[in-house]
Amino acid sequence: MTAPNGGSTRRVAVLGGNRIPFARSNGAYATASNQDMFTAVLDGLVARFGLEGERLGEVAGGAVLKHSHDFNLVRESVLGSRLAPETPAVDLQQACGTGLQAINYIAGKIALGQIEAGVGGGVDTTSDAPIAISERLRKKLIKLNNARTMKDRLAVLASIRPGDIGLAIPSNGEPRTGLSMGEHQALTALEWQITREAQDELAVASHQHLAASYDDGWQDDLVTPYRGLERDNNLRADSSVEKLAKLKPVFGKGAAATMTAGNSTPLTDGASAVLLSSEDWAREHGVEPLAYFVDSEVAAVDFVHGREGLLMAPAYAVPRMLARHGLTLQDFDFYEIHEAFASQVLSTLKAWEDPVFCKERLALDAPLGSIDRAKLNVKGSSLAAGHPFAATGGRIVANAAKLLAQRGEGRALISVCAAGGQGVVAILER
Numbered sequence: 001m002t003a004p005n006g007g008s009t010r011r012v013a014v015l016g017g018n019r020i021p022f023a024r025s026n027g028a029y030a031t032a033s034n035q036d037m038f039t040a041v042l043d044g045l046v047a048r049f050g051l052e053g054e055r056l057g058e059v060a061g062g063a064v065l066k067h068s069h070d071f072n073l074v075r076e077s078v079l080g081s082r083l084a085p086e087t088p089a090v091d092l093q094q095a096c097g098t099g100l101q102a103i104n105y106i107a108g109k110i111a112l113g114q115i116e117a118g119v120g121g122g123v124d125t126t127s128d129a130p131i132a133i134s135e136r137l138r139k140k141l142i143k144l145n146n147a148r149t150m151k152d153r154l155a156v157l158a159s160i161r162p163g164d165i166g167l168a169i170p171s172n173g174e175p176r177t178g179l180s181m182g183e184h185q186a187l188t189a190l191e192w193q194i195t196r197e198a199q200d201e202l203a204v205a206s207h208q209h210l211a212a213s214y215d216d217g218w219q220d221d222l223v224t225p226y227r228g229l230e231r232d233n234n235l236r237a238d239s240s241v242e243k244l245a246k247l248k249p250v251f252g253k254g255a256a257a258t259m260t261a262g263n264s265t266p267l268t269d270g271a272s273a274v275l276l277s278s279e280d281w282a283r284e285h286g287v288e289p290l291a292y293f294v295d296s297e298v299a300a301v302d303f304v305h306g307r308e309g310l311l312m313a314p315a316y317a318v319p320r321m322l323a324r325h326g327l328t329l330q331d332f333d334f335y336e337i338h339e340a341f342a343s344q345v346l347s348t349l350k351a352w353e354d355p356v357f358c359k360e361r362l363a364l365d366a367p368l369g370s371i372d373r374a375k376l377n378v379k380g381s382s383l384a385a386g387h388p389f390a391a392t393g394g395r396i397v398a399n400a401a402k403l404l405a406q407r408g409e410g411r412a413l414i415s416v417c418a419a420g421g422q423g424v425v426a427i428l429e430r
Protein backbone atom coordinates (compact mmCIF):
# COMPACT_ATOMS: atom_id res chain seq x y z
CA MET A 1 0.00 0.00 0.00
CA THR A 2 1.34 3.43 -0.82
CA ALA A 3 0.68 6.74 0.95
CA PRO A 4 -2.15 8.94 -0.43
CA ASN A 5 0.23 10.90 -2.67
CA GLY A 6 2.33 7.93 -3.78
CA GLY A 7 4.73 8.16 -0.85
CA SER A 8 6.17 11.62 -1.49
CA THR A 9 5.32 14.80 0.37
CA ARG A 10 3.88 17.96 -1.15
CA ARG A 11 4.64 21.64 -0.62
CA VAL A 12 2.28 23.30 1.86
CA ALA A 13 1.12 26.78 0.92
CA VAL A 14 0.27 29.41 3.51
CA LEU A 15 -2.56 31.36 1.92
CA GLY A 16 -3.23 33.90 4.65
CA GLY A 17 -4.35 34.50 8.18
CA ASN A 18 -7.05 36.33 10.04
CA ARG A 19 -7.20 37.52 13.57
CA ILE A 20 -9.33 39.79 15.65
CA PRO A 21 -7.56 42.72 17.33
CA PHE A 22 -6.12 41.47 20.61
CA ALA A 23 -7.65 42.93 23.77
CA ARG A 24 -6.26 43.32 27.25
CA SER A 25 -7.96 40.97 29.68
CA ASN A 26 -11.25 42.07 31.27
CA GLY A 27 -11.73 44.81 28.73
CA ALA A 28 -13.30 44.91 25.28
CA TYR A 29 -13.81 41.13 25.06
CA ALA A 30 -14.84 40.54 28.67
CA THR A 31 -18.13 39.00 27.51
CA ALA A 32 -16.75 37.11 24.47
CA SER A 33 -16.27 33.36 24.76
CA ASN A 34 -13.50 31.33 23.12
CA GLN A 35 -16.14 30.03 20.71
CA ASP A 36 -17.35 33.54 19.80
CA MET A 37 -13.84 34.66 18.99
CA PHE A 38 -12.70 31.55 17.09
CA THR A 39 -15.89 31.57 15.03
CA ALA A 40 -15.22 35.22 14.16
CA VAL A 41 -11.75 34.47 12.78
CA LEU A 42 -13.02 31.46 10.83
CA ASP A 43 -15.69 33.67 9.29
CA GLY A 44 -12.99 36.23 8.59
CA LEU A 45 -11.20 33.61 6.47
CA VAL A 46 -14.50 32.64 4.80
CA ALA A 47 -15.07 36.26 3.79
CA ARG A 48 -11.49 36.83 2.56
CA PHE A 49 -11.12 33.62 0.59
CA GLY A 50 -14.72 33.04 -0.56
CA LEU A 51 -15.12 29.87 1.50
CA GLU A 52 -18.88 30.13 2.17
CA GLY A 53 -20.25 26.58 2.37
CA GLU A 54 -16.82 25.11 1.49
CA ARG A 55 -15.89 21.74 3.01
CA LEU A 56 -12.26 22.00 4.13
CA GLY A 57 -10.13 18.96 4.95
CA GLU A 58 -9.94 19.88 8.63
CA VAL A 59 -9.77 22.75 11.08
CA ALA A 60 -7.33 22.38 13.97
CA GLY A 61 -7.10 24.69 16.92
CA GLY A 62 -7.29 24.98 20.64
CA ALA A 63 -7.27 27.11 23.73
CA VAL A 64 -4.97 26.91 26.74
CA LEU A 65 -7.77 27.91 29.10
CA LYS A 66 -11.13 26.38 28.40
CA HIS A 67 -14.31 25.43 30.17
CA SER A 68 -15.28 21.77 30.37
CA HIS A 69 -18.29 22.51 28.12
CA ASP A 70 -15.77 23.61 25.48
CA PHE A 71 -14.44 20.06 24.99
CA ASN A 72 -15.31 20.31 21.28
CA LEU A 73 -14.46 24.01 20.99
CA VAL A 74 -13.08 23.95 17.45
CA ARG A 75 -15.82 21.76 16.01
CA GLU A 76 -18.47 23.97 17.67
CA SER A 77 -16.75 27.03 16.19
CA VAL A 78 -16.84 25.42 12.73
CA LEU A 79 -20.54 24.66 13.17
CA GLY A 80 -21.11 28.30 14.13
CA SER A 81 -19.17 29.54 11.11
CA ARG A 82 -20.08 29.79 7.43
CA LEU A 83 -17.80 26.87 6.51
CA ALA A 84 -19.63 23.71 5.44
CA PRO A 85 -20.84 21.77 8.49
CA GLU A 86 -19.15 18.73 6.92
CA THR A 87 -15.74 20.27 7.76
CA PRO A 88 -14.17 18.14 10.53
CA ALA A 89 -12.38 19.81 13.43
CA VAL A 90 -9.92 18.83 16.12
CA ASP A 91 -8.96 20.41 19.43
CA LEU A 92 -5.34 20.21 20.49
CA GLN A 93 -3.25 21.99 23.08
CA GLN A 94 0.42 22.63 23.81
CA ALA A 95 0.26 25.75 25.98
CA CYS A 96 1.49 28.77 24.02
CA GLY A 97 2.69 26.45 21.27
CA THR A 98 -0.94 25.50 20.52
CA GLY A 99 -1.53 27.77 17.53
CA LEU A 100 1.72 26.86 15.82
CA GLN A 101 1.19 23.16 16.53
CA ALA A 102 -2.33 23.36 15.07
CA ILE A 103 -0.87 24.86 11.88
CA ASN A 104 1.86 22.20 11.86
CA TYR A 105 -0.79 19.47 12.20
CA ILE A 106 -2.73 20.79 9.20
CA ALA A 107 0.51 21.27 7.23
CA GLY A 108 1.49 17.64 7.89
CA LYS A 109 -1.85 16.36 6.57
CA ILE A 110 -1.55 18.48 3.43
CA ALA A 111 2.06 17.40 2.89
CA LEU A 112 1.05 13.73 3.14
CA GLY A 113 -1.87 14.17 0.75
CA GLN A 114 -4.47 13.38 3.40
CA ILE A 115 -6.25 16.71 2.94
CA GLU A 116 -6.12 19.50 0.35
CA ALA A 117 -6.82 22.53 2.54
CA GLY A 118 -7.32 23.29 6.20
CA VAL A 119 -7.14 25.89 8.90
CA GLY A 120 -4.90 25.99 11.98
CA GLY A 121 -5.21 28.49 14.78
CA GLY A 122 -6.09 29.17 18.36
CA VAL A 123 -7.97 31.31 20.80
CA ASP A 124 -7.74 32.27 24.44
CA THR A 125 -9.47 34.43 26.97
CA THR A 126 -8.18 35.12 30.44
CA SER A 127 -11.33 37.23 31.02
CA ASP A 128 -13.48 34.10 30.76
CA ALA A 129 -11.03 31.76 32.52
CA PRO A 130 -12.69 28.60 33.82
CA ILE A 131 -13.10 28.51 37.57
CA ALA A 132 -13.57 25.05 39.02
CA ILE A 133 -14.93 24.05 42.39
CA SER A 134 -12.81 22.30 44.98
CA GLU A 135 -12.00 18.63 44.45
CA ARG A 136 -13.85 17.61 47.66
CA LEU A 137 -17.03 19.45 46.67
CA ARG A 138 -16.83 18.12 43.11
CA LYS A 139 -16.69 14.52 44.36
CA LYS A 140 -19.66 15.08 46.66
CA LEU A 141 -21.70 16.67 43.86
CA ILE A 142 -21.02 13.67 41.61
CA LYS A 143 -22.19 11.42 44.46
CA LEU A 144 -25.31 13.62 44.79
CA ASN A 145 -25.98 13.31 41.07
CA ASN A 146 -25.68 9.51 41.28
CA ALA A 147 -27.80 9.14 44.44
CA ARG A 148 -30.96 7.15 43.69
CA THR A 149 -33.21 7.98 46.65
CA MET A 150 -34.13 11.17 48.44
CA LYS A 151 -32.57 9.71 51.60
CA ASP A 152 -29.23 9.14 49.82
CA ARG A 153 -29.37 12.63 48.36
CA LEU A 154 -30.02 14.21 51.75
CA ALA A 155 -27.17 12.19 53.25
CA VAL A 156 -24.74 13.55 50.64
CA LEU A 157 -26.01 17.11 51.13
CA ALA A 158 -25.63 16.74 54.90
CA SER A 159 -22.03 15.62 54.43
CA ILE A 160 -21.01 18.89 52.73
CA ARG A 161 -18.92 21.00 55.11
CA PRO A 162 -18.07 24.72 54.77
CA GLY A 163 -14.43 23.67 54.23
CA ASP A 164 -15.46 21.71 51.10
CA ILE A 165 -16.65 24.86 49.38
CA GLY A 166 -13.59 26.21 47.64
CA LEU A 167 -12.68 27.46 44.20
CA ALA A 168 -9.83 26.39 41.93
CA ILE A 169 -8.88 29.47 39.94
CA PRO A 170 -6.38 28.89 37.10
CA SER A 171 -3.01 30.54 37.57
CA ASN A 172 -0.07 30.80 35.25
CA GLY A 173 2.05 28.90 37.74
CA GLU A 174 3.98 25.78 36.83
CA PRO A 175 2.40 22.89 38.78
CA ARG A 176 5.77 21.21 39.48
CA THR A 177 7.60 24.24 40.82
CA GLY A 178 4.84 26.55 42.03
CA LEU A 179 6.60 29.45 40.31
CA SER A 180 4.79 31.59 37.74
CA MET A 181 6.16 31.82 34.23
CA GLY A 182 7.36 35.33 35.01
CA GLU A 183 9.18 34.15 38.15
CA HIS A 184 10.84 31.36 36.17
CA GLN A 185 11.87 33.76 33.44
CA ALA A 186 13.29 36.20 36.00
CA LEU A 187 15.73 33.45 37.04
CA THR A 188 16.68 32.79 33.41
CA ALA A 189 17.17 36.53 32.80
CA LEU A 190 19.53 36.64 35.77
CA GLU A 191 21.42 33.57 34.54
CA TRP A 192 21.96 35.24 31.16
CA GLN A 193 22.61 38.66 32.68
CA ILE A 194 19.87 40.32 30.65
CA THR A 195 19.67 43.95 31.75
CA ARG A 196 16.51 45.90 32.47
CA GLU A 197 17.56 48.44 29.81
CA ALA A 198 17.91 45.79 27.10
CA GLN A 199 14.47 44.41 27.96
CA ASP A 200 12.86 47.85 27.89
CA GLU A 201 14.51 48.65 24.54
CA LEU A 202 13.09 45.46 23.03
CA ALA A 203 9.62 46.32 24.38
CA VAL A 204 9.73 49.84 22.92
CA ALA A 205 10.83 48.45 19.54
CA SER A 206 7.85 46.06 19.62
CA HIS A 207 5.39 48.92 20.24
CA GLN A 208 7.02 51.14 17.60
CA HIS A 209 7.04 48.40 14.96
CA LEU A 210 3.43 47.43 15.61
CA ALA A 211 2.29 51.08 15.59
CA ALA A 212 4.07 51.63 12.26
CA SER A 213 2.44 48.49 10.85
CA TYR A 214 -1.01 49.92 11.60
CA ASP A 215 -0.06 53.24 10.06
CA ASP A 216 1.16 51.67 6.81
CA GLY A 217 -1.92 49.45 6.35
CA TRP A 218 -0.11 46.20 7.14
CA GLN A 219 -2.85 44.96 9.48
CA ASP A 220 -5.51 44.86 6.76
CA ASP A 221 -6.37 41.20 7.43
CA LEU A 222 -7.78 41.95 10.87
CA VAL A 223 -11.46 41.18 11.40
CA THR A 224 -12.62 44.67 12.42
CA PRO A 225 -14.32 46.16 14.13
CA TYR A 226 -14.69 43.32 16.58
CA ARG A 227 -16.66 44.27 19.69
CA GLY A 228 -15.73 47.88 19.03
CA LEU A 229 -11.99 47.30 18.64
CA GLU A 230 -10.10 48.38 15.52
CA ARG A 231 -6.60 47.56 16.75
CA ASP A 232 -4.79 45.75 19.55
CA ASN A 233 -5.58 47.81 22.63
CA ASN A 234 -2.35 46.99 24.45
CA LEU A 235 -0.43 48.96 21.83
CA ARG A 236 1.14 52.16 23.15
CA ALA A 237 2.46 54.13 20.22
CA ASP A 238 4.00 56.63 22.65
CA SER A 239 6.01 53.97 24.49
CA SER A 240 9.53 55.04 25.43
CA VAL A 241 12.49 53.67 27.35
CA GLU A 242 12.15 56.60 29.80
CA LYS A 243 8.50 55.70 30.56
CA LEU A 244 9.27 51.99 30.89
CA ALA A 245 12.21 52.73 33.23
CA LYS A 246 9.72 54.10 35.77
CA LEU A 247 7.77 50.83 36.14
CA LYS A 248 8.29 48.67 39.20
CA PRO A 249 9.59 45.10 38.78
CA VAL A 250 6.82 42.50 39.06
CA PHE A 251 8.78 39.25 38.88
CA GLY A 252 11.96 38.15 40.66
CA LYS A 253 13.76 39.51 43.71
CA GLY A 254 17.02 41.41 44.20
CA ALA A 255 19.28 41.24 41.16
CA ALA A 256 16.63 39.13 39.37
CA ALA A 257 14.01 41.92 39.59
CA THR A 258 14.31 43.32 36.07
CA MET A 259 10.93 42.34 34.62
CA THR A 260 8.00 44.79 34.64
CA ALA A 261 4.47 45.06 33.22
CA GLY A 262 6.09 46.92 30.31
CA ASN A 263 8.60 44.26 29.29
CA SER A 264 6.27 41.29 30.01
CA THR A 265 3.22 40.35 27.95
CA PRO A 266 -0.12 41.39 29.43
CA LEU A 267 -2.95 38.92 30.02
CA THR A 268 -4.87 39.10 26.74
CA ASP A 269 -7.99 37.86 24.92
CA GLY A 270 -8.02 37.06 21.18
CA ALA A 271 -8.10 34.55 18.33
CA SER A 272 -6.27 33.87 15.08
CA ALA A 273 -6.49 31.37 12.21
CA VAL A 274 -4.41 30.57 9.14
CA LEU A 275 -5.55 28.97 5.88
CA LEU A 276 -3.16 26.39 4.39
CA SER A 277 -3.50 24.27 1.27
CA SER A 278 -1.80 22.20 -1.39
CA GLU A 279 -0.52 24.10 -4.42
CA ASP A 280 -3.24 22.45 -6.54
CA TRP A 281 -6.03 23.64 -4.23
CA ALA A 282 -4.60 27.18 -4.19
CA ARG A 283 -4.46 27.21 -8.01
CA GLU A 284 -8.00 25.84 -8.36
CA HIS A 285 -9.29 28.51 -5.98
CA GLY A 286 -7.34 31.31 -7.64
CA VAL A 287 -5.31 32.11 -4.52
CA GLU A 288 -1.64 33.05 -4.75
CA PRO A 289 0.30 31.47 -1.83
CA LEU A 290 2.03 33.97 0.43
CA ALA A 291 4.70 31.48 1.49
CA TYR A 292 5.33 27.79 2.15
CA PHE A 293 5.38 26.02 5.51
CA VAL A 294 8.64 24.08 5.32
CA ASP A 295 9.19 22.38 8.66
CA SER A 296 8.60 22.49 12.40
CA GLU A 297 10.31 21.11 15.49
CA VAL A 298 9.40 20.89 19.14
CA ALA A 299 11.75 20.59 22.10
CA ALA A 300 11.31 20.18 25.83
CA VAL A 301 13.72 21.01 28.66
CA ASP A 302 14.11 19.82 32.23
CA PHE A 303 13.27 22.97 34.18
CA VAL A 304 11.91 20.92 37.08
CA HIS A 305 15.37 19.90 38.29
CA GLY A 306 16.82 23.30 37.40
CA ARG A 307 18.81 21.95 34.44
CA GLU A 308 17.40 24.59 32.09
CA GLY A 309 15.25 27.71 32.16
CA LEU A 310 11.49 27.13 31.75
CA LEU A 311 11.18 29.07 28.49
CA MET A 312 14.48 28.04 26.86
CA ALA A 313 13.21 25.08 24.81
CA PRO A 314 13.18 27.02 21.49
CA ALA A 315 16.96 27.42 21.87
CA TYR A 316 17.16 23.62 21.55
CA ALA A 317 14.50 23.15 18.88
CA VAL A 318 15.96 25.62 16.38
CA PRO A 319 19.40 23.99 15.84
CA ARG A 320 17.77 20.56 15.36
CA MET A 321 15.53 21.99 12.66
CA LEU A 322 18.39 23.93 11.03
CA ALA A 323 20.51 20.76 10.88
CA ARG A 324 17.77 18.94 8.94
CA HIS A 325 18.00 21.57 6.21
CA GLY A 326 21.72 22.37 6.30
CA LEU A 327 20.89 25.95 7.30
CA THR A 328 22.66 28.33 9.65
CA LEU A 329 20.95 30.74 12.04
CA GLN A 330 21.95 33.58 9.73
CA ASP A 331 20.18 32.11 6.65
CA PHE A 332 16.92 33.96 7.40
CA ASP A 333 15.40 37.23 6.25
CA PHE A 334 12.95 37.47 9.15
CA TYR A 335 13.00 36.20 12.74
CA GLU A 336 9.62 35.99 14.47
CA ILE A 337 10.43 35.24 18.09
CA HIS A 338 7.36 35.32 20.36
CA GLU A 339 7.96 37.92 23.06
CA ALA A 340 6.47 36.11 26.06
CA PHE A 341 8.81 38.34 28.01
CA ALA A 342 11.50 40.60 26.49
CA SER A 343 14.06 38.70 28.51
CA GLN A 344 12.96 35.36 27.00
CA VAL A 345 13.89 36.63 23.52
CA LEU A 346 17.16 38.12 24.75
CA SER A 347 18.15 35.02 26.76
CA THR A 348 17.55 32.83 23.70
CA LEU A 349 19.60 35.09 21.43
CA LYS A 350 22.42 35.24 23.99
CA ALA A 351 22.41 31.45 24.40
CA TRP A 352 22.87 30.99 20.65
CA GLU A 353 25.90 33.31 20.77
CA ASP A 354 27.46 31.51 23.73
CA PRO A 355 30.19 28.93 22.88
CA VAL A 356 29.81 27.07 26.19
CA PHE A 357 25.99 26.77 25.95
CA CYS A 358 26.18 25.69 22.31
CA LYS A 359 28.90 23.11 23.02
CA GLU A 360 27.69 21.70 26.33
CA ARG A 361 23.90 21.93 25.99
CA LEU A 362 23.35 21.84 22.23
CA ALA A 363 26.35 19.58 21.42
CA LEU A 364 27.46 21.92 18.63
CA ASP A 365 31.07 22.46 17.57
CA ALA A 366 30.58 26.19 17.18
CA PRO A 367 28.03 28.69 18.49
CA LEU A 368 25.01 29.39 16.30
CA GLY A 369 26.03 33.05 16.42
CA SER A 370 24.13 36.33 16.31
CA ILE A 371 21.19 37.36 14.20
CA ASP A 372 20.78 40.68 12.43
CA ARG A 373 18.53 42.43 14.96
CA ALA A 374 17.05 44.59 12.18
CA LYS A 375 15.27 41.42 10.98
CA LEU A 376 13.70 40.61 14.38
CA ASN A 377 9.94 41.04 14.90
CA VAL A 378 9.86 43.81 12.32
CA LYS A 379 6.09 44.33 12.60
CA GLY A 380 6.06 44.13 16.41
CA SER A 381 5.23 41.09 18.48
CA SER A 382 3.54 39.95 21.68
CA LEU A 383 4.84 42.71 23.98
CA ALA A 384 2.89 45.26 21.94
CA ALA A 385 0.09 43.17 20.44
CA GLY A 386 -0.56 41.15 23.58
CA HIS A 387 -0.47 37.39 23.97
CA PRO A 388 -3.74 35.43 23.99
CA PHE A 389 -1.82 32.19 24.54
CA ALA A 390 -3.10 29.82 21.80
CA ALA A 391 -3.75 32.68 19.37
CA THR A 392 -0.14 33.84 19.18
CA GLY A 393 1.08 31.11 16.78
CA GLY A 394 -1.47 32.06 14.12
CA ARG A 395 -0.63 35.75 14.41
CA ILE A 396 3.05 34.98 13.93
CA VAL A 397 2.67 32.54 11.01
CA ALA A 398 0.35 34.91 9.14
CA ASN A 399 2.73 37.78 9.78
CA ALA A 400 5.80 35.86 8.60
CA ALA A 401 3.98 34.68 5.46
CA LYS A 402 2.96 38.25 4.62
CA LEU A 403 6.50 39.50 5.14
CA LEU A 404 7.85 36.87 2.74
CA ALA A 405 5.16 37.66 0.18
CA GLN A 406 5.97 41.36 0.37
CA ARG A 407 9.70 40.65 -0.03
CA GLY A 408 9.01 38.26 -2.88
CA GLU A 409 11.43 35.60 -1.63
CA GLY A 410 13.28 34.54 1.47
CA ARG A 411 13.02 32.57 4.66
CA ALA A 412 11.48 33.22 8.08
CA LEU A 413 12.31 31.55 11.38
CA ILE A 414 9.50 31.27 13.94
CA SER A 415 9.99 30.52 17.62
CA VAL A 416 7.37 30.16 20.35
CA CYS A 417 8.17 29.21 23.95
CA ALA A 418 5.54 27.37 25.94
CA ALA A 419 4.65 26.44 29.50
CA GLY A 420 5.88 23.09 30.78
CA GLY A 421 9.38 23.79 29.42
CA GLN A 422 8.44 23.30 25.77
CA GLY A 423 9.09 25.24 22.60
CA VAL A 424 7.72 25.04 19.07
CA VAL A 425 9.63 26.47 16.10
CA ALA A 426 9.08 26.52 12.35
CA ILE A 427 10.49 27.64 9.02
CA LEU A 428 8.52 29.42 6.29
CA GLU A 429 9.94 30.23 2.90
CA ARG A 430 9.01 31.69 -0.42
Ligand SMILES: CC(=O)CC(=O)SCCNC(=O)CCNC(=O)[C@H](O)C(C)(C)COP(=O)(O)OP(=O)(O)OC[C@H]1O[C@@H](n2cnc3c(N)ncnc32)[C@H](O)[C@@H]1OP(=O)(O)O
Binds near residue numbers: 094
Ligand atom coordinates in the same frame (compact mmCIF):
# COMPACT_ATOMS: atom_id res chain seq x y z
C1 LIG B 1 1.89 30.54 28.36
C2 LIG B 1 3.01 29.88 27.68
O1 LIG B 1 2.89 28.67 27.35
C3 LIG B 1 4.32 30.55 27.39
C4 LIG B 1 4.38 32.05 27.49
O2 LIG B 1 4.12 32.77 26.57
S1 LIG B 1 4.85 32.68 28.97
C5 LIG B 1 4.00 34.18 29.12
C6 LIG B 1 2.66 33.95 29.69
N1 LIG B 1 2.09 35.20 30.08
C7 LIG B 1 2.17 35.63 31.34
O3 LIG B 1 2.76 35.02 32.21
C8 LIG B 1 1.48 36.94 31.60
C9 LIG B 1 2.37 37.80 32.41
N2 LIG B 1 1.72 39.07 32.69
C10 LIG B 1 1.08 39.32 33.84
O4 LIG B 1 0.89 38.46 34.70
C11 LIG B 1 0.61 40.73 34.08
O5 LIG B 1 0.32 41.36 32.86
C12 LIG B 1 1.71 41.55 34.82
C13 LIG B 1 1.90 40.97 36.24
C14 LIG B 1 3.03 41.55 34.08
C15 LIG B 1 1.28 43.02 34.93
O6 LIG B 1 0.01 43.06 35.47
P1 LIG B 1 -0.62 44.46 35.92
O7 LIG B 1 0.17 45.01 37.08
O8 LIG B 1 -2.07 44.24 36.10
O9 LIG B 1 -0.32 45.36 34.66
P2 LIG B 1 -0.90 46.72 34.24
O10 LIG B 1 -1.87 47.26 35.25
O11 LIG B 1 -1.35 46.63 32.86
O12 LIG B 1 0.39 47.62 34.22
C16 LIG B 1 1.01 48.11 35.42
C17 LIG B 1 1.43 49.55 35.17
O13 LIG B 1 2.40 49.56 34.12
C18 LIG B 1 2.01 50.47 33.11
N3 LIG B 1 2.49 49.97 31.81
C19 LIG B 1 2.34 48.72 31.31
N4 LIG B 1 2.90 48.65 30.10
C20 LIG B 1 3.43 49.85 29.84
C21 LIG B 1 4.13 50.40 28.74
N5 LIG B 1 4.42 49.67 27.66
N6 LIG B 1 4.52 51.70 28.80
C22 LIG B 1 4.22 52.45 29.88
N7 LIG B 1 3.56 51.99 30.96
C23 LIG B 1 3.16 50.72 30.93
C24 LIG B 1 0.50 50.50 33.19
O14 LIG B 1 -0.02 51.71 32.69
C25 LIG B 1 0.28 50.42 34.68
O15 LIG B 1 0.47 51.71 35.24
P3 LIG B 1 -0.51 52.25 36.40
O16 LIG B 1 -0.27 51.30 37.57
O17 LIG B 1 0.00 53.63 36.64
O18 LIG B 1 -1.88 52.16 35.84
